[in-house]
Amino acid sequence: MRVYNVTADAETFTCNAYLALGDRTVLVDAGAMDGVVEAVRERTDDLDAVVLTHQHGDHVERLDAVLDAFDADLAxxxxxxxxxxxxxxxxxxxxGDETFEAVHTPGHADDHLAFVGDATIFSGDVVVHDDGAFDDGSFGRTDMPGQSRERLIESLxxxxDRLPDGVENMYAGHGGEFHGDVREVIEQALERAERREPKYPDE
Structure with a gap:
């Protein structure tokens, strides 16, 4: 499966929006970059669906533009x-070319889903590899109204519990993509979250 971060060149704040090419061409999150439609069109003429990890603004600001441009389904x-x-x-x-299980993972957002496959996880904001706060395993922020560190810990x-052995590709909502021992990264994120320390100094 070929996966491209179509918001990688964004000059304004956005999530990573991932275009997965394969048997079913899917955009995971739409992001907040003005040129996301054009970035998708550079890779494909057809988009079967947009799948959302959650509906925070940085993940859905350009959703209507993408849906209008490609007449895609929305999950x-x-x-x-x-x-x-x-x-x-x-x-x-x-x-793309993989089948994923949707795992409800609240804490950062009540509607948050992670998509777990045999080789790949689209983790949204519940867990990331690096995000400026931590490298090699970080977790979504929980200091805003309606968020919960305790629920996020349970989500991790x-x-x-549901991650198959052999998942080696992690595409998170922020930071870089990761290829390697994904379980180790998530375990590191969980350990840090369980300390209950502020993720950011001003949190």
Missing amino acids: AYADHPRRTRELADGDVVDI REIL
């Missing part, structure tokens, strides 16, 4: 006026 956990498929914990989703544990 999400929480309600959205343009949602064509409601996703629940345990649902199966085809992305849930991912580890």
